[in-house]
Amino acid sequence: MLATARGRLELLALVRELRDQRRKLSVIEFGDQLHLAAQIARQFDDVGTQEREQFKVVLLDEYQDTSVAQKDLILSLFGQGHSVTAVGDPMQSIYGWRGASANNIKQFPAEFAKADGSAATELNLTINNRSGQLILDAANVVSEDLRAGAKPLVAAPHTEPNPKVQVAVFETAEQEIAWGADYIADHVERGTQCSDIAVLARSGGQVGFWYRELIKREIPVEVVGIGGLLEIPEVQDVVATLKLLNDACENPSLIRLLTGPRWRIGSPDLLALRARAESLLLGAETPKVGDRLTQALNKAVEGSDSVETLSLLEAVLSPGTQGFSPEAIERFEAFAQEFESLQTMVGQPPVELVSQIIRVSGLGVEVGVRSALGAGSDALDSFVSIADEFSALDGQVSLRAFMAYLSAAEDDANALDGAMPSASNSVKLMTIHKSKGLEFKVVVIPNVTHRYFPYTFKRRERWTVNAQALPFGLRGDKDDFPELSMLDDKKAHGEFKDAIDQLHHEEEYRLGYVAITRAESELVMTAHWWGLTQKTPYGPSEFLTKLKEVPGINAEIWCDEPKAESGKPTNPLLEREHHFLWPAPLDETEFQNRKVAAKAVLDAMTTPVQESVFASSQAQEWRRDAAALIEDAKSQYEPVREVEIPQAITASALIAISKDSSRFAADLVRPMPRKPVKAANRGTDFHTWVEARFGQRSLLDRDDLLGAADDDFVVADQQLRALQEAFSNGRFADRPPALVEAPIQIIISEQVVRGRIDAVYENPDGTWELIDWKTGAKKADPIQLAVYRLAWSKMRGIPLEKITAAFYYVTEDELQYPDVSELTEEALARILALEDD
Template identity: 40%
Template sequence: MPSVRLRSHMSGPIPGRGGRAVNESRDRIEQLLGHPLSDEQWTAVSAPLEPAAIVAGAGSGKTTVMAARIAWLVIEGHVPPDGVLGLTFTTKAAAELLSRSRRFLLAAQQRGWIDPEVMLEPAVSTYHAFAARLLVDHGVLVGIEPGAEVLAHGAREALAAQVVRGTVIPLADRGRAMSSVITAMLRLDDALAELDLDPSLALDDACALIDRLDALPKRQKIGDQMLEAARMRAALCGLVQEFREAKRSHQVLDFADQVRWALAIVRLSSDVRGDLRERYPCVLLDEYQDTSVAQRLLLQAAFGDGHPVTAVGDPCQAIYEWRGATVDNIDRFPVHFPRRVDGREMPAPRYSLADNRRSGPFILDLANHVAAPLRALHAGVEPLAAAATDRGRGRVRCALLPTVADETAWVADEIERLHDEHGAWRGIAVLARRAETLLDIDGVLRARGIPTHLVGVAGLLDVPVVAEVRAILEVLDDPTANASCLRLLEGPRWRLGPRDLAALGRLATADRGPSREPDDVDARLRAAILGTDPADLASLVEAIDRAAAGEGPDISPEARERLVALSAELAALRRHRDDPPAELISRVLRVTGLGVELALGPADEAADRARAMGAFRDLAAQFPVSVGGARSTLSGFLARLRDAEVFDSAPTLDDLPRGDAVVLMTIHKAKGLEFPHVLVPGCCDTVFPGGGRDRWPTNPHVVPWSLRDDAPPGLRDFPDPTGPTATTHKRFVEASTVMALAEERRLAYVAFTRAERTLAVSGHWWGPSQTTVRGPGEFLDEVHDWCTGGGGEVVEWAASPGDGAVNPLLAQRSAPWPHDPDAAARSARLRAAELVQQARAGDLDPVPLPDDEQAVVQSWDDVTERLVAEARAMRRPREVALPFALSASDLVRLHDDPAAYALDLARPMPRRPSRAARRGTALHEWIEGQYAVQTLFDLDELEGADDLAADLELERLREAFLRSPYAQRAPLAIEAPFAIMLGGRLIRGRIDAVFGDPHGRIEIVDWKSGGPGGLRDLQLGIYRVAWSEATGTPLDRIDASFVLVGSGDVVRPMQMPTRADLERILTGP
């Protein structure tokens, strides 16, 4: 890439900031945005290049402001595009910020406000990816190899289990189950890492507390509880030390380690700090209220001392304190990142964004009312003000129902009403505090035929077809997996009844004789501790084989026929038990016919089942070798699934997004989103707001406030030197409850401010199984009072059940067994088949239909005619509009096979990246790193990245590149983006590398990780034309080559297309 100096990328002379009229500068930015900025937005966009915080209220356009600030800084010549570092929390948010920034910069470049030779590439990534990149580049400084693996789902728990099982730390007298110890140890490890606390410091604190409590002449009950918790915390600290040592010895990391080690690197090396500050003269930190103490310390160490850092966030939306974030970071940003004025440190300024462009005024007024206590806690937060929009005043509704079932029905009614009013399901969202609330509502909505999109709630392992395949795997792996075998036997495929199951159970135990417990109590205790030898367990699988061979006289003929088929099926699968888990899953689907059944039923449900099974296979395929390099086995994979369930890290599965569906998600997942109509159910006492987080005095996995840098004053000093008492502990609990309520209030504020036009808030008195009433929570009460005061509508408000009332939902219920999950559909199919048979036999008398039913039948005929017409139309050739913007690869495919490209445009299908494609991507990332150019995303974020850790072919390619002459050359550009107009269309792409020689010639290089097959001269031709037009270099001075990295061969096409040749592909001859 041509060298870029500050201010050298402008199209003309650049005066100081006051040299050009402010109005002209503001007008340029507003032209890029396509709409005017408010005064407060312009103040934030054009702020001086110094540390500053922007407190951005909900719906105030913070992403637009950040992207506009990047454009303003570049246009004004303060920084080059690649001198901007933007950090945020999710890859989606990073992509959005990067996309907007590129769009604004490209528009500015096209208007001549930025030199056309400048590559418009800010560096934007997630906080964790930034830390991971530091580890890749400099990890050797702290003993971390660049190829250290990041532990995936379940792998971390598996290594933790190894540590706990092998420790010499006494745990038996702590009275905790092994799984409980493992979970507590991992939570403490996370907490210590997020707080940048060494386990030894927490261990010393626990030991000091133990000594203080032991020395008390008389302890109250809370003192005894704290002593037990402190002893357990001391043990956990020792386990954390052992766990961290195990991770180092195996060269593996978890996400918390990435920040922890990155911080150690930056603290250790002044060269790394200097390089970061020189490379990024401007830093933007998004969602700063959700950063942890360790992340803040990393950023302080890297970009402190007055470096221009802009933090954007909202303390009223700090909803992730439960996972290590601290709102203290944004509150104290002016002190943590002071500016330097005349050699003195001064608090950084704050800017405010309060103009909300999302919600109607009625909704904003309620949100401001609910957030008033939060504004009193946080400096610089202004009430939201309604900007001028066409979304109306907004509508607020609330309801309190007798039971949770009534509330669920009311929510469904509200959704149907909104659909009737607005004509679409899309735009309606249900946001809840708890996932189980969403699952109940989803079931009711689906029963009514309302399409839904459930986000991040449904457990993958709970999907029926996944659960059945998993049960088959369990039976193949362990003949004594009787629970899984029973699931198969009573499930929808085999459907054995109670009598046959009992007969099969008798057959399983027939040869074992009567079981007899030892008479001696000590002997019974020893037996309970030692467990049972698996060889002594009855096996339903063996009983199935025996029944198939004719044993078990009291098994019915129908059941025996099914058992014969099941026995043969399991025998066929058992021969492939040692196949890789993913391949075995595919074989199970083929042998059992479940693969065919995935496609049966309504299209949406079939798609959900197929995607769930695809996700399960992907999970098996991504199941890494165990720590230490052992081969992946079925037993190991199943054990990993069980660990994930025990440690509450089982994978979830989002429904397929549908074009017109109601969205259901937790409030935490809704952060940053907006919907025209929002319903917030479950706003009940003990549910929302719910109970607070675990408190450290009686929970050993929680770090004491006395060790925390972000401790509130009222909590740090407990217990006082005289020791804990019931009175002082009560005050501590009250102060903790106030803080917990503030966290819940932030969550309510986030939920309410997602709504544009409608906000409906509801609750209930009776939960599904509670014996005491719940009633309205504090936030629902506030909404109710607001509505009765004229701010909204109280739809229904049930009276309190009163003393002595009984939960009506606790009435005795019955259900048929075995359960048939497909009973309704099965009954409908049987009835339809019966009617068809009657019609064929002439036994079905025509019955005149009422007008309304005749209209339904006529609609069926109309739909059938349309489907037939659509099918005929699909067989006719049709034209497909060519999009305005194409990638270079699109242009190559259009030239090579226009029909196939047209088909892809008409029916786009996702393509799963192959291992070879991932290897190619990884090679490009690595080569880029060799030239010390900042990449946007870390390799660990790529799908299947864990496969690359052990990719020997990738390692061979890296070695081959280092032997090539290109490894010793300095490129002019790496991964250079381009955009050119050809034939009236925008062609975008990215050039792998550009080199120059002493004679002024240019060589464009495209790295290839594979062989010579599939090379397209046209691709290099596009790159030549793009580079020529971007830099003004004549085409005849530009060469282009494919470099086959593996073999070292260089392929140079003899003849390449000109601009006219390329345009003819788009416009025709």
């Protein structure tokens, strides 16, 4: 325990450093945001009062997934007998690893007591509107020990009247996956939509095997979540390239690429490659490589012993002439050319680099051919989306930061994953954690094998042996966890471990319940005795052995425990002879797909093309695609980051675009806080004073802000009083406007532009005058008035010629009518399009 405590102290230093860095960068995480919100709600009673006045009734959904901090926030805002209803299922509390407390919903009646102090009313909802009854029977069996007297689930009348549940046990994992893939293929052949089928795995490591089997059967498949994606072969190839670009000494990634079906480097050439790398390392010859690689290598070995740093990449880029086959030399040259072109993009956002890797490696073509032949896979598209959505703490989306993110995802994908399945017609492959809240007609749950599900290889971490675990006494939900009665008592530690294991056991059973209840009409759960590397048979877990006894559940496929005539049984997967060709041959299905695609190209090349084809819409689309690819290639040398303008902008933003569009885009990408300007505050106070003078107030006055009653919250100053006096003696002093702070909105070239007109005057002759108060220097931009005129004309149906607009400079009592005749809607649209007049 002392060593664990010392390790925890070291981690605390890192935590402090991380917090300091976030504070320095003025950024917060969701946890910080929640903590600050709860702190405000606890310290300022007015906050809760305002929220309760605004929201008379509060409904909390999925309450079993709330953390203690979320519960404290809600309790501070809506406690004290307010009308609050929480809906949740304790059996579906599966997010304990990210702070959710399964006991929150159990404690709700006492914590959210009625105004008279009595416990909140509790209702049991037992009617399930998703699953057929036999599926619910399976769920009830799994959750029986956790329900604590609660009634079992009953199917609603409209659910599937004849649901099917099948449990199956196979001799080997290969047989299990092949049977499951055939089962899904049969469903698809009989007309079941692929999107109505899901494979729910206990962990992401199983996803890759199922992916390959489904692709072999030409079943469209979507891998949901980064954890599963990292198990997909083509994604692994992209990641290997990224690792190599990030670290020139990432030898395992290079070996994966070189020995794959694309480069096909054999073992003799690999041995020669190692010898060449050792020669270069010992300085026998200076490699003939560019400065960029030299810099990358030097950076990679900073602070390390050069004797231990062997770079096979250095040898590939400078192979020399000795020891290699001619084919290897040719392939090394092609690899080097491709790799060095990718190095020029290392400074680009990860999404650009990932997209380029897919293009130059041909992976996109491979998947495209596969999709065209009916076995669609959008794994690469999903990975591109992950790269596109990635953002680092400091706002710099560098390759190094992205690789750190992928490394963290490999360790714990659940903690980082926020992906959801798309609407595409494909079988969904995902972990059970990702499936919560979803439903499918057909659900397959594989590897329900002893020790794998319920998972027992790794249990909930105990703070006594793991420095990363927070001692339970310091947690907000400490009452949910067992106490260690004596620190120096061996028996107490044993009892503590057993209690923690029991918590893990309950979490696994809740996870099983969630997986089963995703199914609407058909559920399949499978297991095996022998995995690829096991020396001990595992067999079905307690889930399957319990479900086998449920009336109505199909257990016809049930392989009995392996027996041996003498001694222990042996794994047939380890006993069989394995013959491999190295380098790895092309997959036969992939090879046939390539031949079909190549034949289509050759046929098109030898078939005379009618002149009309070049004028067709397809040809025009090709031209557009070609132009886009050319521009994309140019962007590698002239990097440009595209920035999407928000759906709605203000008139001030339009002015900013017209003055400096690059600066405006930079502010969108990384908005920086601006130093408070006293003059700007004074202008705001003046506008508020004018509203009050004419008896019209905006919905939120400055006096309504929290803290406005504090002694140091001073609204007026000497210059503000001078503005008020000047206005009172000016031309508008006794001229009440028809409207003040009139909101406007106009759509210019599909872009919403919003604003507020300070004062609107309707003249007796039917004309309108729009006035913008100015309390500062005379440097206002007429674009603002042009937007106001156009918006007022469109919103009120008034001809433009009957609307004038002016700036009123208060201190000078001066009215200016800028010429806005050329600032037409078309001219404003050109500004938004960043075009010159």
